[in-house]
Amino acid sequence: MFEKLSQNIQEKIKLTDEEWQLCKTFFTPKKLRKKQFLLHEGDPCKYTAFIEKGAMRSYSIDDKGSEHILQFALEGWWITDLYSFYTGEPASYSIDALEDCEVLLITSPDYENMMQQIPAMERYYRLLLQNRLIAMQRRLSGNLSYTAEQKYQWLTQSFPDIFQRVPQHMVASYLGITKETLSRIRTRMLHKKN
Amino acid sequence: MAGYSICIIGVSGNQGTLLAKKLGVQGKNQLLLIDEQTDKTAGLIKEILCMNPEAMVEQLSCMKDASWEADIIALDIPEEQLHVLAEKIREVVNNKTIIRLARLSIGDTEKGEQAFNDHETENNWKIFFPHAKIVKVFIGSLATYLESSNKDALKTVTELLTEAGLNPYPELKTAETINDINFYSKQLN
Numbered sequence: 393m394f395e396k397l398s399q400n401i402q403e404k405i406k407l408t409d410e411e412w413q414l415c416k417t418f419f420t421p422k423k424l425r426k427k428q429f430l431l432h433e434g435d436p437c438k439y440t441a442f443i444e445k446g447a448m449r450s451y452s453i454d455d456k457g458s459e460h461i462l463q464f465a466l467e468g469w470w471i472t473d474l475y476s477f478y479t480g481e482p483a484s485y486s487i488d489a490l491e492d493c494e495v496l497l498i499t500s501p502d503y504e505n506m507m508q509q510i511p512a513m514e515r516y517y518r519l520l521l522q523n524r525l526i527a528m529q530r531r532l533s534g535n536l537s538y539t540a541e542q543k544y545q546w547l548t549q550s551f552p553d554i555f556q557r558v559p560q561h562m563v564a565s566y567l568g569i570t571k572e573t574l575s576r577i578r579t580r581m582l583h584k585k586n
Numbered sequence: 587m588a589g590y591s592i593c594i595i596g597v598s599g600n601q602g603t604l605l606a607k608k609l610g611v612q613g614k615n616q617l618l619l620i621d622e623q624t625d626k627t628a629g630l631i632k633e634i635l636c637m638n639p640e641a642m643v644e645q646l647s648c649m650k651d652a653s654w655e656a657d658i659i660a661l662d663i664p665e666e667q668l669h670v671l672a673e674k675i676r677e678v679v680n681n682k683t684i685i686r687l688a689r690l691s692i693g694d695t696e697k698g699e700q701a702f703n704d705h706e707t708e709n710n711w712k713i714f715f716p717h718a719k720i721v722k723v724f725i726g727s728l729a730t731y732l733e734s735s736n737k738d739a740l741k742t743v744t745e746l747l748t749e750a751g752l753n754p755y756p757e758l759k760t761a762e763t764i765n766d767i768n769f770y771s772k773q774l775n
Contacts, residue, residue, distance in 0.1 A: 416680070419680060420682060429588060502681070
């Protein structure tokens with residue numbers, strides 16, 4: 393139940409057994425079924441979720457009803473609406489499960505308590521936020537300057553098994569292109585390979 | 587705001603049945619029902635769906651999986667089964683709200699309020715579920731009585747029961763409360 397989180401933390405910092413046992417008490421284990429929501433756009437985001445098993449996405453829906461996917465998150469990843477989580481303001485994104493999921497949830501007050509009681513976790517979260525910032529910066533600059541083909545290549549390098557786990561129209565939404573364009577790029581790349 | 591996923595373990599008990607029916611009819615929350623008496627549970631689900639065809643209610647068999655999936659777990663079980671149940675679900679109820687449905691048995695008939703305010707039993711629950719937020723609930727004939735040391739959990743359950751039309755009443759020490767609990771427990775006899 394806590395295997396991936398333990399691994400994720402140990403890759404970045406060292407906790408004593410006692411600290412790890414205490415750390416686990418701040419999290420709420422939760423199973424989500426495929427398509428079940430963790431967060432609805434407009435509700436305050438109460439949790440940050442760590443994914444032990446499954447895949448999730450965060451997205452918004454525009455006035456025309458089109459989905460815009462901000463993030464995919466697989467095992468070992470964190471997902472939340474950061475702004476809403478820290479401010480208590482209504483969320484700008486919805487978060488739902490793309491597969492049956494097992495997640496570990498933590499609330500904002502518990503997160504603060506954990507930092508106070510286990511100071512080593514401050515470093516863990518600093519590294520986490522640092523990595524997240526880098527990923528967002530890359531995604532932003534990719535969106536501004538990459539061609540559709542470059543975006544596709546970047547995605548397949550970052551998430552090698554994404555097409556096995558996520559429907560094609562969602563991948564297209566994540567890349568900010570139509571599914572027809574995505575399909576053309578995939579065909580072209582396949583021909584290049586052969 | 588989206589509804590909760592609520593697991594009720596022990597729906598063949600009168601308190602569990604009543605809670606399942608009220609929440610089912612209200613229809614906002616997903617209900618996961620568990621009881622050893624599977625036929626009785628299936629019957630209860632049929633009854634709920636007759637009253638509200640849109641009710642999100644289903645029967646599960648694994649207590650651990652149901653409690654893992656749930657945001658709130660309601661337990662209507664005999665005290666002597668508590669330790670066995672706790673072993674099965676303890677690790678998946680961390681930080682979750684547990685509704686402890688107070689069971690008043692025939693032996694409690696003269697002093698219903700004493701059974702409700704049994705602090706020894708209450709301590710057992712804290713030992714069995716050290717990181718859960720326990721709210722004790724008794725659905726009486728006039729109102730529903732609640733008690734918890736956790737204010738957030740008490741608020742959550744009060745809102746949930748209000749929406750389900752169970753008339754929650756968090757003040758336990760009034761004469762009306764005690765009379766109602768005693769009245770109810772005498773009816774059991």
